[in-house]
Amino acid sequence: MRTIAIANQKGGCGKTTTAVNLAAALAKKGLRVLIADLDPQGHATLGFGHNPETLDKTIYHALTNVQISISRIITGTNVEGLKLAPSNVLLSGAELELSGVAGRHLVLGEQLRMVSSEYDVCVIDCPPSLGLLTLNALVASTDVIIPVQVNYYAMEGLKQLLETANIIRVHLHPCSVKILGLLLTFVENRIIFSRQIQQQMREYFGDLVFDTVIHRTVRLAEAPSAGESVLTYAPQSRGAAEYMALAEEVIEGRPSEERTSDDETVAEEVVGGEPSAEEKSNGEDAAEEAADSKLWMRR
Ligand SMILES: Nc1ncnc2c1ncn2[C@@H]1O[C@H](COP(=O)(O)OP(=O)(O)O)[C@@H](O)[C@H]1O
Ligand SMILES: [Mg+2]
Numbered sequence: 541m542r543t544i545a546i547a548n549q550k551g552g553c554g555k556t557t558t559a560v561n562l563a564a565a566l567a568k569k570g571l572r573v574l575i576a577d578l579d580p581q582g583h584a585t586l587g588f589g590h591n592p593e594t595l596d597k598t599i600y601h602a603l604t605n606v607q608i609s610i611s612r613i614i615t616g617t618n619v620e621g622l623k624l625a626p627s628n629v630l631l632s633g634a635e636l637e638l639s640g641v642a643g644r645h646l647v648l649g650e651q652l653r654m655v656s657s658e659y660d661v662c663v664i665d666c667p668p669s670l671g672l673l674t675l676n677a678l679v680a681s682t683d684v685i686i687p688v689q690v691n692y693y694a695m696e697g698l699k700q701l702l703e704t705a706n707i708i709r710v711h712l713h714p715c716s717v718k719i720l721g722l723l724l725t726f727v728e729n730r731i732i733f734s735r736q737i738q739q740q741m742r743e744y745f746g747d748l749v750f751d752t753v754i755h756r757t758v759r760l761a762e763a764p765s766a767g768e769s770v771l772t773y774a775p776q777s778r779g780a781a782e783y784m785a786l787a788e789e790v791i792e793g794r795p796s797e798e799r800t801s802d803d804e805t806v807a808e809e810v811v812g813g814e815p816s817a818e819e820k821s822n823g824e825d826a827a828e829e830a831a832d833s834k835l836w837m838r839r
Contacts, residue, residue, distance in 0.1 A: 542662070543664065543680055544720065545664045545681040548666075548668070548688070549674070549707075550668060554725035556579070556587060560575065560769050562783055564772070566791070567619050568771055569784075569787055571621065573621060573663065574652075574661070575617075575625070576677075577624065578627065580627060580632035583665070583764070584665040585627055585628065587769065588618065588624050588769070590626055592628035597612060598627050598630060599613060599631060600633070609651070623659070631673070635671055645675045648677060649676070664680070664681065682718070685750075686722050687725045688724055690738055690741070691726055721794055722748055727753045729755070750789055751785075754779070754783070759779045771784070
């Protein structure tokens with residue numbers, strides 16, 4: 541089983557949106573997929589229409605009690621081939637409860653190993669911190685995807701991202717996880733600054749950046765409130781197409797595939813990069829973007 545953590549200590553950069561929609565896209569491609577919600581906020585759980593407050597067994601129980609197999613807390617979703625290990629606010633106590641336990645960073649990996657023959661891929665939605673939960677996710681994973689929000693603060697974010705990558709590398713020490721890629725999210729082609737940042741990210745990080753970028757769209761923002769992934773909520777939308785493209789990149793492998801945590805620092809992996817070919821928008825996209833800008837201007 542391939543295990544992909546979606547991690548970045550920054551909140552609101554698109555981790556849950558990526559975990560939910562990548563998991564759904566991989567399932568749509570015929571893979572047997574498990575999504576593990578490792579955030580006490582339970583957003584991925586909500587994103588598949590489960591009310592976190594009414595669940596009596598969640599990933600918290602599997603992490604804090606070795607007697608409870610993760611298979612007992614896994615539940616179905618409205619996507620064929622996709623199962624969910626749900627979470628709720630109880631999980632916020634897990635870090636403290638595990639703090640005195642030997643091998644506390646290994647519990648998730650041990651639980652996932654028990655079900656590894658039942659799934660082709662496990663996608664882990666990490667919380668917005670680099671604490672014990674994220675460490676468990678990274679240790680359990682073969683790959684990590686870091687969503688990066690392309691916005692006006694991205695240049696500042698870039699510095700923080702380098703720190704994140706370095707912190708992750710330090711945390712990676714006991715495991716073999718590799719950074720599969722940086723995923724640019726909230727991209728807005730109409731905004732010159734957004735294009736400049738995309739270009740700078742590619743120049744700086746080279747092939748570490750996924751070819752696929754995720755545009756800011758209304759449908760992606762709306763889907764969670766319907767309790768669905770965008771793949772079923774709006775299958776013809778740009779967001780659905782982009783997450784399907786990301787799933788393809790993930791399945792087909794990346795130029796950086798051989799990269800491991802022992803490699804050179806990210807900053808040294810500078811390769812010149814062309815701006816993405818994904819930058820064209822069709823009529824539907826333009827309409828969605830227009831609606832989008834109104835929505836965001838109202839906030
Ligand atoms: N590409 C996108 N376009 C529009 N809204 C988005 C997009 N990605 C995420 N969002 C919205 O932005 C908010 C934060 O995204 P989320 O995926 O929850 O981030 P994180 O898990 O990193 O905190 C959510 O309300 C989500 O619906
Ligand atoms: Mg989240």
